[in-house]
Amino acid sequence: MSGTPGLLVSVRSADEAAAALAGGADLVDVKEPNKGPLAPAEAEVVAAVIAAVGGRVPVSAALGEWSPNALTDAHWHLELKLDYVKWGLAGYPPVVGWGEDLLDTRRQLPPGMEMVAVAYADWERAKSVPPAELAKFAKRFRFKAFLLDTWGKDGKTLFDFAPPAAVSDLVDSLRRGGVTVAVGGSLRPEHAGQLGAAPDYFAVRTSACAAGKRTGVVDEARVRKWKEALAG
Helix, strand or coil: CCCCEEEEEEEEHHHHHHHHHHHHHEEEECCCCHHHHCCCCCHHHHHCCCCCCCCCCCCCEEEEEECCCCCCCCEEEEEEEECCCECCCCCCCCCCCCCCHHHHHHHCCCCCCCCEEEECCCCHHHHHCCCCHHHHHHHHHCCEEEEECCCCCCCCCCCCCCHHHHHHHHHHHHHHHCCCEHHHHHHHHHHHHHHHCCEEEEEEHHHHHHHHHHCCCCCHHHHHHCCCCHHH
């Protein structure tokens, strides 16, 4: 993808998906924000969102934090026609041999479904893999997509943990490696112009919801404001 970045909007219902699309979302992601940064919505909710989107844009789903039971826990989600699925890596330290089980999980996904490599900028408090290490891994093993996000949802933004220059370097390195990159972490429209290397997608929820609350309802006007910022 080149030119203007796209907008990924995370939703928790078919109604929110409709609002996101009306505001101009380029990718719809499904999660349950009340339960964690990448908590899964019920499979029935994900199916309803897929139906509401109707193939107009790609659909991704958050499936929680990775564990050895990841595929079993996501059984019904993996029956759906999703373009991307993602697990966070909180509590997944980069010990010797890390990543083999992630590759095994990816190999078992249905054809046409891509696994997103998810890095947390606040990796130390998430007890996760540092973003730079995960980026190397994603490029080496040809992941199609990478998300840089924050684990803690406490009002801090991505830039509280990674300065714009460092984020730009990571984005540029991944994109040159052929990886599609999404950047999230409670960013607001005014943050969009701070990156020297723009990602393929800005991933948003909090700033796209009524009153700017992550657990609020996705608001079409707020989505459109993001689109205007990206076009500007």
